[in-house]
Amino acid sequence: MTPILDMLTALFGPLGPLLAVGMAGLLMIAVSLSVLLKRRPDPMDKFHATVKAKSTRTEGGPGLRVAGSGARQETLQKYSSFLVPQDEAEYSAARLKMIQAGYRGKNAVMMFHFFQFSLGIGLLIAGLVFALLDSANGSMTTQSMILWVLVPGGIGYMAPRYWVTKRIQQRREEIANGFPDSLDMMLVCVEAGQSMDHSIARVAKEIRAGYPALAEEFEIVSNEIRAGKDRTAVLRDMAERAGVTDISNFVTVLIQSATFGTSIAEALRVYAAEMRDKRVMRAEEKANTLPTKMTLATMMLTVPPLLIILLGPSVYGVVVTLGELSQ
Structure with missing residues (x-):
């Protein structure tokens, strides 16, 4: 790197390395934008947009708000190939991560x-602007310039990832803390004569x-069961969305109870007691x-x-004494 830095300094002066980094970044941004803007629109996207526009005109409603929302969606769709992972497995993992963080929107990954x-x-x-302004005094070194340019960019790139990770941790902690109480309430509903589906909706x-x-997870389960989806698949989806081990074990208990024909109330009673003890152990830890x-x-x-x-x-007395002796 030293010969390259010396060459850039000889050609462009002390700001040569910084200017080279800035020009390379701007060139990459320009190339990416030109490729994205020249991308031909998908015919299926045009078809879906036409159908959506017709349905919007038929249903009526606040036209300005819908038009603005549609314009923003179209703007994002232009860059969907750049903002959304093209690999299906990678997109599914990113989508699951956003759902676990509580962002269930269609364009959450984008x-x-x-x-x-x-x-x-x-x-x-x-x-880059701060480095250029500060380097006018001539007190900033080349390494400091590069750090002032690259470190803020790295922080800005990693900040959303850190935010989503913290959201996932907070959401999992909230679900784990409230799960024992929800099991106790579900047990009361089942012993009162309600079915499992009605108990989930009531909880x-x-x-x-x-x-x-x-509550949002239980509500999704209730709505999916009412829509006719298989209960086993719905419960497994809930365990995957929550990402909490306690809920995964609870889903396994319910599936085994339904498979072998054992009492759901007894399974709920035992598992609720175990979850209460586990919560107390977490608090003691x-x-x-x-x-x-x-x-x-x-x-x-x-x-x-x-x-x-x-x-x-x-110390004050010693200092005073030494002062007197010195005089």
Whole structure:
């Protein structure tokens, strides 16, 4: 890299490496946009757009809002080959990840990649502008310029991924915390004479205030069962969407109970008791790790003030005495 940097510096001056990086990035963006804009529209996309426009005109409604939404959708569809993974397995994995984060929209994967590229390019340009302005004083080195350009771009590119990962963790924690209570409520409904389908619908309605993510999953299960989908497939889909081990085990228990003809109420009673014990164990585990986490904070916030209080007067007296002796 040193000969290349020396050559760029000799040709373009001290800002040569930075200008080369910026020009290469702009060239890649220009080539990508030109390829995407020249892409021929798919005939099936035209057909679906025509059918949607006809149905919109037939049904009526707020035309301006629908037109604006359609324009945004068409703009995103132009870049769908660039924003959406073309491999089916990769797209399915990305789609599942967005669903587990709570984003169930049709264009969730496309919007995720759009924010990735837009934030990455935006912060890259912002870092480039800051580096150019700061380098006018001549105090910034070449390595510092490159870091100021590339690091913000990397942060902008990784920020949406970090956000989605945190959303998945929070949602899984919420589902795991509310699952024992939902099982207790489901057991009460089943023992009161309601069917399993009605129990799921009732639980989804009752726990929405405390655990909206879990209520949403139960509501999807209830709606799919009412639509005629097989219950086993619906429960397996729920376990895959939630991504929580407790729900996967619960689905297995329900499927085995239905297969072997055992009592669902008894299975719910045993599994609900096990989930309550597991929740208590998780709480105790967090409580046991709390003293270790607080040790460093306690030492940093307690020991320095204590040393100042105990040793401060003595240090002051020694300093005063040494001053008097020196005089």
